[in-house]
Amino acid sequence: xxxxxxxxxxxxxxxxxxxxxxxxxxxxxxxxxxxxxxxxxxxxxxxxxxxxxxxxxxxxxxxxxxxxxxxxxxxxxxxxxxxxxxxxxxxxxxxxxxxxxxxxxxxxxxxx
Numbered sequence: 001x002x003x004x005x006x007x008x009x010x011x012x013x014x015x016x017x018x019x020x021x022x023x024x025x026x027x028x029x030x031x032x033x034x035x036x037x038x039x040x041x042x043x044x045x046x047x048x049x050x051x052x053x054x055x056x057x058x059x060x061x062x063x064x065x066x067x068x069x070x071x072x073x074x075x076x077x078x079x080x081x082x083x084x085x086x087x088x089x090x091x092x093x094x095x096x097x098x099x100x101x102x103x104x105x106x107x108x109x110x111x112x
Contacts, residue, residue: 060100062093079103 011019064070065086072083080095092106 058098058100062095062100062102 062082064084068084068086070082071085071090074081074083075097078097080097080100082093082095084091084093090108094103094105095101096103
């Protein structure tokens with residue numbers, strides 16, 4: 001029986017070894033690529049789910065005592081500080097930067 005014209009001859013032992021080596025290298029390259037893509041997807045997913053999301057806009061009105069004047073304002077970390085002059089007395093009020101709720105008050109008094 002004769003072989004069809006488009007049939008490939010059987011590879012020699014050297015050719016078979018070379019084909020096996022190329023297949024092994026392709027498998028290693030494919031697994032490495034899949035591992036890299038998987039690691040990238042894990043990092044992207046981690047950052048998406050661990051982020052705090054978009055900032056929510058909050059509006060608040062803080063009432064000051066009658067005659068109080070704002071002397072200075074400042075921010076440190078997640079706190080906003082407002083220094084007030086209330087009738088010659090100095091007071092510092094702190095607010096949470098995210099919720100704008102009062103966090104504390106520091107009043108200064110002169111020694112008698």
